[in-house]
Amino acid sequence: xxxxxxxxxxxxxxxxKLTTAISLATFVLAIFFLITKGLNFGxxxxxxxxxxxxxxQSVEINQVRHGVENLKYGEVQVQSLGTTRDIMVxxxxxxxxxxxxxxxxxxxxxxxxxxxxxxxxVEFIGPSVGDELFTHGITALILVCVGIVAYLMxxxxxxxxxxxxxxxxxxxxxxxxxFALFQWEFSLTVLAGILAVLGYSVNESVVVFDxxxxxxxxxxxRGKTVPEVIDNAITATMSRTIITHGSTEAMVLAMLIFGxxxxxxxxxxxxxxxVFGIYSSVLVASPLLLMFGVTxxxxxxxxxIKEEAVV
Amino acid sequence: xxxxPLWKYILLIICLVLAALYALPNLFGESPxxxxxxxxxTVKVTEAMVTQASQIATAAGVTPIxxxxxxxxxxxxxxxxxxxxxxxxxxxxxxxTDYVIALxxxxxxxxxxxxxxxxxMVLGLDLRGGVHFLLEVDMKAAVxxxxxxxxxxxxxxxxxxxxxxxxxxxxxxRVEVQLRDAETLAAADKAIRQLLVNLKVDSVxxxxxxxxxxxxxxxxxxxxKNDAVKQNITTLHxxxxxxxxxxxxxxxxxxxxxxxxxxxxxDTAKAKDILGRTATLEVRLVEDDxxxxxEAMNGNVPAGYELMTERRADGRSVPxxxxxxxxxxxxxxxxxxAGFDDHNAPAVHLGLxxxxxxxxxxxxxxxxxxxxxxxxxxxxxxxxxxxxxxxGEIGGGRVQISGSMGVAEANDTALLLRAGSLAAPMNIxxxxxIGPSLGxxxxxKGFNSTLYGFAAIAIFMMxxxxxxxxxxxxxxxxxxxxxxxxxSLLGITLTLPGIAAIALTLGMAIDSNVxxxxxxxxxxxxGMSPHMAxxxxxxxxxxTILDSNITTLIAGLALLIFGSGxxxxxxxxxxxxxxxxxxxxxxxxxxxxxxxxxxRRHLTTLSV
Numbered sequence: 045x046x047x048x049x050x051x052x053x054x055x056x057x058x059x060x061k062l063t064t065a066i067s068l069a070t071f072v073l074a075i076f077f078l079i080t081k082g083l084n085f086g087x088x089x090x091x092x093x094x095x096x097x098x099x100x101q102s103v104e105i106n107q108v109r110h111g112v113e114n115l116k117y118g119e120v121q122v123q124s125l126g127t128t129r130d131i132m133v134x135x136x137x138x139x140x141x142x143x144x145x146x147x148x149x150x151x152x153x154x155x156x157x158x159x160x161x162x163x164x165x166v167e168f169i170g171p172s173v174g175d176e177l178f179t180h181g182i183t184a185l186i187l188v189c190v191g192i193v194a195y196l197m198x199x200x201x202x203x204x205x206x207x208x209x210x211x212x213x214x215x216x217x218x219x220x221x222x223f224a225l226f227q228w229e230f231s232l233t234v235l236a237g238i239l240a241v242l243g244y245s246v247n248e249s250v251v252v253f254d255x256x257x258x259x260x261x262x263x264x265x266r267g268k269t270v271p272e273v274i275d276n277a278i279t280a281t282m283s284r285t286i287i288t289h290g291s292t293e294a295m296v297l298a299m300l301i302f303g304x305x306x307x308x309x310x311x312x313x314x315x316x317x318x319v320f321g322i323y324s325s326v327l328v329a330s331p332l333l334l335m336f337g338v339t340x341x342x343x344x345x346x347x348x349i350k351e352e353a354v355v
Numbered sequence: 356x357x358x359x360p361l362w363k364y365i366l367l368i369i370c371l372v373l374a375a376l377y378a379l380p381n382l383f384g385e386s387p388x389x390x391x392x393x394x395x396x397t398v399k400v401t402e403a404m405v406t407q408a409s410q411i412a413t414a415a416g417v418t419p420i421x422x423x424x425x426x427x428x429x430x431x432x433x434x435x436x437x438x439x440x441x442x443x444x445x446x447x448x449x450x451x452t453d454y455v456i457a458l459x460x461x462x463x464x465x466x467x468x469x470x471x472x473x474x475x476m477v478l479g480l481d482l483r484g485g486v487h488f489l490l491e492v493d494m495k496a497a498v499x500x501x502x503x504x505x506x507x508x509x510x511x512x513x514x515x516x517x518x519x520x521x522x523x524x525x526x527x528x529r530v531e532v533q534l535r536d537a538e539t540l541a542a543a544d545k546a547i548r549q550l551l552v553n554l555k556v557d558s559v560x561x562x563x564x565x566x567x568x569x570x571x572x573x574x575x576x577x578x579x580k581n582d583a584v585k586q587n588i589t590t591l592h593x594x595x596x597x598x599x600x601x602x603x604x605x606x607x608x609x610x611x612x613x614x615x616x617x618x619x620x621x622d623t624a625k626a627k628d629i630l631g632r633t634a635t636l637e638v639r640l641v642e643d644d645x646x647x648x649x650e651a652m653n654g655n656v657p658a659g660y661e662l663m664t665e666r667r668a669d670g671r672s673v674p675x676x677x678x679x680x681x682x683x684x685x686x687x688x689x690x691x692x693a694g695f696d697d698h699n700a701p702a703v704h705l706g707l708x709x710x711x712x713x714x715x716x717x718x719x720x721x722x723x724x725x726x727x728x729x730x731x732x733x734x735x736x737x738x739x740x741x742x743x744x745x746x747g748e749i750g751g752g753r754v755q756i757s758g759s760m761g762v763a764e765a766n767d768t769a770l771l772l773r774a775g776s777l778a779a780p781m782n783i784x785x786x787x788x789i790g791p792s793l794g795x796x797x798x799x800k801g802f803n804s805t806l807y808g809f810a811a812i813a814i815f816m817m818x819x820x821x822x823x824x825x826x827x828x829x830x831x832x833x834x835x836x837x838x839x840x841x842x843s844l845l846g847i848t849l850t851l852p853g854i855a856a857i858a859l860t861l862g863m864a865i866d867s868n869v870x871x872x873x874x875x876x877x878x879x880x881x882g883m884s885p886h887m888a889x890x891x892x893x894x895x896x897x898x899t900i901l902d903s904n905i906t907t908l909i910a911g912l913a914l915l916i917f918g919s920g921x922x923x924x925x926x927x928x929x930x931x932x933x934x935x936x937x938x939x940x941x942x943x944x945x946x947x948x949x950x951x952x953x954x955r956r957h958l959t960t961l962s963v
Contacts, residue, residue, distance in 0.1 A: 046876070047819075096793070148624070164793045166623070170784035173489065177919075184917035191909035199902055233852050236914060236922045240859060240929065243910025247863070247903040251870070254899045284873040287819070288866040291812045295862030298808035299855060304800040306481070306851050314859065 046283070053279045056326065057271035057334060063327035071214055074221020081224045086231030087134065089178055091171035093146050095133045100160030102128035111154045117146070125305045130164075137171055181235050188242050189213070196246075200253060201343065203336040208249040211329035215245045215320045219313055234309040241317030244292070248285065248325035255281050256333070260343045270339060274330050282326075289322045356886045357953040359946055367946050371833065377840035380464040380475040386420070387439035388461040390601045391446060391454055392428035400454070404429045408446055415445035421461075432461050458619070459601030476843045479850035479924060482798050484791030485618035486626055490591075490781040492611040497583035497779030498528070498576070503681055505554070505569060506530045509547060510680065511717070516546045532567040540565040553578075580611065583778035586686075588613055590778075594629050608919070613781070623788050630783075636685035638718070641726035641742050642676040651676050663730070665739040675739055677728055682718050686778075687711025693762070693769040701765035702757035712751065720748040729756050801854030808858055809835075812865055820872045822951065822962035827868035830944040834864050837935040842928065850924035860932030863907070867940030871896040875963050885958040893945055900937060908933050 056063075087094045097108075108131050109122040121134040135146055147166045154161050189209055196205035216238055223230050255277035259265050265273055296318060300311035391408050393400050402424045408431055409422045417438035419431040433439040439458060447456045462475045480487050502525045509532060513520045520543065521533030532547075534540045537560060544558045544567060553575045557568040571579065584607055591613065595603045604616035620626050642648070642660060651662045652674055665675040687708050696702040707715055718727065728742040741756050813831070816824035838857060842849060875892030883891060911933060914926035952958055 162790070163788075164790045166786070166788040168783070168786040170491075170782070172491075173784050180917045180919075184913045187913040187916065188910045191913065192906050195906060195909060232922055233855075233925070236852060236918070236925045239910055239914050240856075240925075243907035244863065246906045246910075247866070250903045250906055251899055254902055258895075280877065281873075284866075284869050287873075288863075288869045291815065291865045291869070292859070292862035294811040294815075295805075295808035295858050298804040298811065299858055302800055302804040302807060303855070304796065306797055307801070307804070307855050310852065310855055 047286075053272065053275040054282075055271075056275050056278050057331065059327070060331040060334065064331055067214060067324070067328050070218055070221075074218045074224075077221045077224040078217070081227065083220065083224050083230040084227045085174075086229045086234075087167055087169050087174075088232040089174045089230070091137045091169045091174040093135045093137070094165075094167045095135075095147055095150060095163065096125065096165035097131045097133065097151075097154070098162045098164050099129045099131070099158060100162075103131065103158065103161075105131065107157065108133070108154065111157050112150055115149055115153055126308075130305065177232065184235075184239060185216075185242075188239060192242070192246050196250070196253075200257065201338075203333055203338045203342060204253050207329045207332035207336060208246050208253070210332055211249055211324040212242055212245050214328055215241060215317055215324050218320050219316045222316055223313070228312065229309055231309050233307070234313045237310040237313035238317070241314060241321065244314075245317060245321035245324060248289075248321050249329040251281055251284070252277055252325055252330060253333075256330075256338075257343050260340045271334060273340075274334065278326050278330060285322060285326070289318055293318050357889050357949045359949045359953070364946065364950075367943065371836070374833075374836045374840040376468070376471065377473045377844045378836055380462060380468055380473050381839060381843060383463040383465070383475070385460040386432050386434065386463050387436045388430055388432045388459040388601075389419075389439055389443050389446060390428050390430050390457045390459040391450070392457070392596065393454060400424075400428055408450075411446050411449045412442040415441055417442045417445075430459065430461060432463075455596050455599045457599040457601040460619075472844075474843060474846070476839070477846055477848045478794075478798075479848045479853070480616055480618060480787070480794070481789050481851045482794050482801075482849065482854075483618055484789050484794035485616060486620045486623050487617075487785075487787040487789075488615040488627070488630060488783055489608070489785035490587075490613045490615065490630070491784045492584055492587055492613065492778075493780045493782065494580055494583065494611050497580060498571070499525075500684075500779065501571070501579050502528075502530055504684065505551065507680055507682065508550065509569065511714075512546055512550045513543060516542070518542050518546060529568055529570040532569070534565040534567060536565060540567065543567055584611060584613065586778040587781060591615060591630065598626060598629060612784070619791065621791075627783070627786070636688060636740075637681045637730045637732055637737070638683035638715075639681055639728050639730060640678045640718075640722060641728050642678060643726060644676075648674065648676045661737075663728075663737055663739050665728075665742055675728065675742060677730070677739075682727070683707075683711055683714050687714065691769045693765040696755055696757040698757075700757050701762045702755050703765050703769045705754040705756065707754060715754065716748060716750045719745045723747055797851045798854075801851055801858075805854065805858040805861065809861055812862070816865065816868070820963055823872045823875065823948070826944050826947045826951070827865065827872065829947060830868060830939045831861060831864060833943045834932075834936050834939040835861060837939060838928070838932050841931050841935065845931075847927045847931075848924055849928075852922060852925035853928045856925045856928035856932060860929060860936060864932065864936030864940065866903070867896070867900045867936060868944060870899055871940065871944065872963055875961065879961060879963070885952070885961045888961065889948060889952060893941070897941060900940060904933050904937050 105122060105124050105128075109120075112120050112122055112133055112135075117135050117138060119136055121132075123132050124130065125132050133150060135150070138146065146168075147163070151161070151163055189212075192212070193205045193209050196208055219238055219241065220230075222228075223234070228234075256274055259273045259277050265276065268276070293315065296311050296314045299307050300315060303311055389408075389412075391400060391404060405422050405424050408429050409419055412419050412431060412433075417433060419433055419442065421432040423430055431442060433442060443456050443458060447454075450456070464474060506523050506525050509530060510520075510523050513532075518539055519535060520539070521535065523530065523532050525531075532543060534543055540558055540560060544556060547567060547569065548556050551569065553572075555570045555572045557570070559566040559568060588605055588607060591605050592603075595605065595615065595617065598617070598620070600617045600620055602618060604614065604618075606614050608614045615630060617626055647657055647660070650657065651660060656662050656676075659679050661677050661679050663675055663677055664672045687710055688705055691706070692704045694702055694704050722745050724744065724746075726742045726744050729740045730737045731740045732738075743756070809831070813828040816827045816831075818824065820827060835857070838860065842853075847853075871892055874896045875888050878888035878891045878895075879885065908930060911926055911930040914922060915930060918926050952961065
């Protein structure tokens with residue numbers, strides 16, 4: 045069985061202007077949402093107390109919200125966790141009150157209204173830890189980028205390294221943009237997911253790059269122009285790209301559907317990352333490569349002419 | 356062409372058997388158990404305890420399935436939770452409070468597997484429920500305290516050597532000693548240098564002002580901070596032991612932080628109460644000069660003194676004036692037991708170490724008929740536990756504190772003192788509590804999503820690539836086996852993000868197989884013979900597999916370096932998974948393909 049057997053190379057590169065325009069638009073949009081709405085940082089980053097509650101029977105979220113707001117803790121968030129029984133309560137750090145006091149007060153107040161409430165999880169994070177995590181996150185991101193660029197420069201060439209990392213950051217920014225747009229919680233696991241996407245997405249670019257390099261060396265493609273060579277490489281790897289993405293996406297979707305609330309953000313970041321990973325590796329990284337002026341010579345070291353020995 | 360030598364197959368089989376062996380313990384469940392460990396530093400649990408504990412349990416009508424000694428504690432396994440609880444009560448009653456009896460879950464791994472060091476994966480708190488604390492040690496307080504102690508040492512030494520001194524004060528980061536003239540300065544300098552070898556001692560004499568400055572050099576400061584964290588960890592160990600938690604985790608994280616994980620703990624308030632108590636004991640002299648006390652009560656506390664309140668037996672609080680100098684701290688206390696004094700009033704009996712005993716002996720000799728105060732300092736606030744009058748010299752290091760306390764209070768105080776004092780106060784900077792039902796749910800959800808994802812991929816691969824797809828699926832299965840075996844063997848804690856990483860790794864691992872299979876197809880399309888297609892397909896795919904996996908590994912390593920807690924769990928699995936997947940995609944699948952096709956000389960088609 046074969047789904048993606050394409051006889052003739054698809055002229056991806058001639059769409060270059062269009063795809064770059066689309067990328068740029070989504071990119072700008074993502075940045076727009078990041079600036080205007082900002083990320084909804086989870087408790088790990090901001091500090092504060094998060095409680096996960098479960099009711100015996102379904103509960104009206106407004107009732108819970110009302111119950112918590114009566115305690116006057118400032119900006120309290122109450123939201124449902126996928127079901128009508130699971131509720132998440134987020135309370136900012138309050139000076140002079142420990143999380144134990146806070147969570148006990150909230151639970152007591154809610155128990156007065158409905159006795160069937162059960163505490164499933166409490167998380168308290170001090171503000172200093174959050175700041176540290178933030179800097180660590182940024183450091184990790186930079187570390188990953190530097191590492192990838194260094195490796196690709198070693199194995200390929202600077203143009204490849206640069207294109208791959210730009211395409212990658214494009215994916216990351218778009219994921220962040222989506223998280224900002226929908227105000228999904230940006231937690232530590234989401235960050236882990238994004239860093240995993242970085243690795244995954246560059247993986248995609250590398251597979252295509254690998255084929256481009258190989259094509260440059262192939263004798264039967266010698267007469268072709270650079271865009272044609274790239275088109276050929278993308279077309280040749282397309283089947284693999286789609287199938288691989290399909291399987292990874294199947295795994296991630298399984299996590300999204302069956303993994304529950306705890307894995308939701310992680311799976312979501314990866315779902316978006318995989319979709320954009322396929323797009324960026326084909327339609328962002330490769331046109332960029334062309335834009336940076338990749339040629340056959342940049343991949344193939346000129347053969348040294350051997351001096352003929354005079355006997 | 357596509358044949359592997361016999362040794363490669365033997366190697367592969369050995370790898371698979373080993374992997375299966377080390378992954379096997381995860382299949383056995385857990386059974387309820389009772390863990391007996393020491394509740395006091397002075398009490399040691401030994402092998403002999405195994406038979407004793409078993410006999411107690413058997414006498415109570417519940418015979419343990421298995422009983423053994425491991426890492427300083429005795430573990431007894433029971434068939435159900437009812438007998439577990441019965442046994443716990445019986446053992447606790449028989450052994451008394453010197454031992455901590457905790458409820459535990461032990462793996463049902465057969466002994467022959469345990470002998471091979473095969474053990475199930477360690478589950479993180481998010482998978483089994485419990486409390487997680489991140490505590491931060493207050494380093495400034497640790498340094499302040501050390502300076503106070505040094506000031507005390509200096510005072511004692513100068514007194515011993517009969518060198519007259521003026522004011523000894525603790526400044527911001529040093530101790531200053533005022534001396535009368537150049538002669539005493541030189542003598543003091545010599546004595547102090549001998550006493551405090553690790554510290555920096557400077558003599559300063561300007562305009563008839565003679566001073567000795569004692570500072571902590573960088574190395575000593577670092578040592579001090581390290582010791583503070585270490586002592587706090589030891590103290591926490593002892594305190595946690597009092598809670599009767601099985602297999603707690605207490606580890607240093609970073610420079611001044613300590614992680615405490617208490618699996619299965621439900622009563623978080625009690626846990627936090629015990630952990631969070633930053634109690635230290637201080638022994639100081641009481642100033643009973645009525646004039647000074649009145650002055651202090653009018654808000655005019657004389658320099659070098661501190662006003663506190665003392666709780667009397669009748670519940671009254673009376674002001675008490677204390678000297679600031681700390682004569683003795685909880686560090687010199689070896690043992691503390693609640694008991695009763697001669698008048699049958701609740702009391703705490705303290706045992707001091709050699710240094711403590713000497714200091715206490717001198718202190719009591721010099722202050723007969725004066726009062727000394729025992730102050731319990733919690734979170735920077737001191738409370739006078741008792742302030743008895745010294746009747747005479749107390750030697751031998753046995754001290755009894757009695758006075759205004761109830762039995763419960765005596766027990767509490769003794770517990771805190773027994774557990775040792777903290778070198779510096781700590782704050783809880785992070786806290787997580789996960790209910791056990793949530794943990795179970797997390798496991799099943801994580802497991803199910805991996806299972807469904809794996810099934811979807813396997814079915815697709817087998818339909819799409821036929822024989823090569825079956826081989827890919829088998830390789831993926833081998834990958835999972837290797838990964839679980841490695842995780843179990845290395846004792847890496849599996850967390851929920853870790854399960855996510857297993858799923859993600861499997862999803863990504865299939866990439867290598869897809870790359871190979873597509874390559875083989877391509878080679879066939881280009882007119883290669885089946886054998887050549889296999890050969891070239893694997894060869895060409897390998898470069899790509901290497902490049903793409905190394906880049907992914909770079910991301911994984913960054914996560915490992917920066918990550919903490921759950922993210923680190925994710926990173927470990929991710930990194931290991933990339934390596935096992937490379938091995939299984941290249942080696943396992945090739946071995947299988949070679950086994951299937953390698954011997955056929957006239958191979959005309961491949962099922963791909």
